[in-house]
Amino acid sequence: MAEVRARAPGKIILSGEHAVVHGSTAVAAAIDLCTHVSFRLDPPLPPENGDGSVELELTDMGLVFSWSSSRLKVVLGDGFADSSTPVSCSPGRIKLIAALVEEQNIPEAKIWLSSGVSCFLYLYTSIHGYKRGKVVVTSDLPLGSGLGSSASFCVSLVGALLALSDAMSVDTSQTEWFKFSKNELELVNRWAFEGEKIIHGKPSGIDNTVSTFGGMIQFRLGELTHIKSGAPLRMLITNTKVGRNTKALVAGVSERASRHPDAMASVFTAVDFISKELSAIIQAPAQDDISITAREEKIEELMEMNQGLLQCMGVSHAAIETVLRTTLKYKLASKLTGAGGGGCVLTLLPTLLPSTVADKVIAELDSCGFQCLKAEISIVSSCKVSSCWILNCAKKYCWDLEIACSYTVIGWLLSTSVVTEEAASSQWKEAVKKILFLILLYQLGVNAAPPPAITPHVSVLTCSRDVLFAYVDGFHHLFNVTPFALGHPVIYITRLPSTPTSLYPQALPIGFTYQHGGGIFGNYRENRGLC
Numbered sequence: 143m144a145e146v147r148a149r150a151p152g153k154i155i156l157s158g159e160h161a162v163v164h165g166s167t168a169v170a171a172a173i174d175l176c177t178h179v180s181f182r183l184d185p186p187l188p189p190e191n192g193d194g195s196v197e198l199e200l201t202d203m204g205l206v207f208s209w210s211s212s213r214l215k216v217v218l219g220d221g222f223a224d225s226s227t228p229v230s231c232s233p234g235r236i237k238l239i240a241a242l243v244e245e246q247n248i249p250e251a252k253i254w255l256s257s258g259v260s261c262f263l264y265l266y267t268s269i270h271g272y273k274r275g276k277v278v279v280t281s282d283l284p285l286g287s288g289l290g291s292s293a294s295f296c297v298s299l300v301g302a303l304l305a306l307s308d309a310m311s312v313d314t315s316q317t318e319w320f321k322f323s324k325n326e327l328e329l330v331n332r333w334a335f336e337g338e339k340i341i342h343g344k345p346s347g348i349d350n351t352v353s354t355f356g357g358m359i360q361f362r363l364g365e366l367t368h369i370k371s372g373a374p375l376r377m378l379i380t381n382t383k384v385g386r387n388t389k390a391l392v393a394g395v396s397e398r399a400s401r402h403p404d405a406m407a408s409v410f411t412a413v414d415f416i417s418k419e420l421s422a423i424i425q426a427p428a429q430d431d432i433s434i435t436a437r438e439e440k441i442e443e444l445m446e447m448n449q450g451l452l453q454c455m456g457v458s459h460a461a462i463e464t465v466l467r468t469t470l471k472y473k474l475a476s477k478l479t480g481a482g483g484g485g486c487v488l489t490l491l492p493t494l495l496p497s498t499v500a501d502k503v504i505a506e507l508d509s510c511g512f513q514c515l516k517a518e519i520s521i522v523s524s525c526k527v528s529s530c531w532i533l534n535c536a537k538k539y540c541w542d543l544e545i546a547c548s549y550t551v552i553g554w555l556l557s558t559s560v561v562t563e564e565a566a567s568s569q570w571k572e573a574v575k576k577i578l579f580l581i582l583l584y585q586l587g588v589n590a591a592p593p594p595a596i597t598p599h600v601s602v603l604t605c606s607r608d609v610l611f612a613y614v615d616g617f618h619h620l621f622n623v624t625p626f627a628l629g630h631p632v633i634y635i636t637r638l639p640s641t642p643t644s645l646y647p648q649a650l651p652i653g654f655t656y657q658h659g660g661g662i663f664g665n666y667r668e669n670r671g672l673c
């Protein structure tokens with residue numbers, strides 16, 4: 143039996159959605175909200191015990207699917223692809239797979255997941271044939287909201303499947319999270335694109351590419367260029383919670399383009415110029431307040447122009463317009479991100495925008511029933527949590543995960559502004575590291591037990607998704623972590639001697655408790671390892 147876990151990020155599109163399907167340039171960045179896939183490949187059963195089954199568990203949806211290997215063989219026949227050569231699913235095969243999915247009687251309310259389940263069956267049988275195994279999927283991303291859940295599903299699924307296939311020689315003694323080589327990532331990306339086609343119909347490939355390679359990219363006609371932001375860029379992501387379907391929206395734009403070819407060609411050309419200019423501005427360095435403001439004003443203008451053109455394409459929505467009007471009251475520029483028709487909207491939060499104003503905008507958007515989260519576009523081009531990663535779960539899963547995460551945390555500490563006087567003390571640094579590790583686990587919703595020995599002078603008092611209040615070295619500290627920042631979380635640490643926790647009602651207690659020697663954290667589910 144072999145087991146692996148893979149995770150791959152979602153994305154935001156800063157400019158160029160839809161037009162990218164028609165050959166224009168687009169700019170996208172990975173976000174630290176991921177799909178997590180675990181895959182267990184079982185050895186063949188002795189002939190007298192039948193030939194086992196292929197299983198898929200969509201944990202967040204409360205759905206489990208199972209197909210016997212013999213049923214799959216009867217319906218799909220003998221021939222399947224070589225895992226090292228991605229091929230498109232033929233229309234005939236899609237129909238057969240759709241029939242196999244239909245047999246599973248997905249409840250009507252969740253029928254929109256069928257394309258994802260078909261995509262799973264295609265990728266699984268193409269890469270592993272009818273070998274018995276189980277895939278478990280969980281996701282941090284809102285599904286169908288423009289943050290690329292489908293691509294992150296395809297990439298993490300393909301990553302896990304390929305890791306245990308003949309196409310890759312993954313070192314099974316490897317016990318830490320590791321990254322595929324460039325060639326392997328390219329193979330993951332090509333297979334994920336085939337999966338995206340099943341869900342989307344006609345994807346441009348930008349979503350699976352940014353999910354596979356992480357960081358920020360400029361993309362056109364299948365070609366990517368990695369770009370680095372010359373200065374931090376803060377975006378507010380507002381989820382209107384209006385459901386929509388990417389496939390239908392992409393098809394709608396294509397229909398409009400065939401009705402008005404010349405006008406729409408001009409719209410796509412304009413978007414191409416906007417994306418190229420945006421990419422250049424993002425990469426230009428800006429150090430002082432004047433150049434930072436000038437840079438951000440240009441970005442805001444380009445976002446507004448892009449939004450106008452998306453309206454021309456017919457993919458805005460009343461809820462998106464409400465977000466635009468709300469943010470405009472505060473002189474903030476917004477645009478939809480992803481396919482539109484609902485889903486998410488991006489708003490640039492200028493560097494010099496007072497946090498009180500940002501809080502007001504968020505409160506007003508919240509009061510409209512929308513959901514906000516903040517993201518920082520990374521100045522680091524690639525980061526561990528911002529691309530497809532793989533963990534071999536054969537051994538010591540929890541302990542290895544702890545080590546891997548701690549490394550990430552050290553990386554953050556070195557590269558952010560948290561290195562304060564206190565951090566000079568190695569004990570304090572160790573404590574911060576452990577706390578950030580906890581936040582990370584909490585944000586990722588990881589099923590892991592904490593390490594047996596943890597810094598004894600730390601007690602975590604309260605924690606929400608972005609604030610953690612802890613008692614370290616005889617002082618209270620408020621840890622304010624921008625969650626899901628793009629590969630480069632911003633960590634503000636405020637030292638607050640003897641401040642009572644009641645002053646921080648937003649930090650809801652979640653029951654982390656530290657026990658000396660035992661190392662048990664109250665709120666963690668018990669370690670189940672791989673299911």
Ligand SMILES: Nc1ncnc2c1ncn2[C@@H]1O[C@H](COP(=O)(O)OP(=O)(O)O)[C@@H](O)[C@H]1O
Pocket residue numbers: 177200254255256257258259279280281284285286287288289290291292293295341342386387388389480481
């Ligand atoms: N975690 C998941 N499990 C199963 N299917 C998924 C998952 N994430 C995405 N999908 C598939 O992708 C579809 C959503 O994709 P799409 O409409 O493109 O929106 P998004 O912007 O989130 O990518 C879902 O209907 C489902 O078929």
Ligand SMILES: C[C@@](O)(CCOP(=O)(O)O)CC(=O)O
Pocket residue numbers: 158159160161162163287288289290291292342344345346347348349388392479480481482
């Ligand atoms: C509209 C489009 O440009 C982006 C779709 O993004 P999402 O599926 O809404 O996350 C389609 C594509 O590029 O494949």
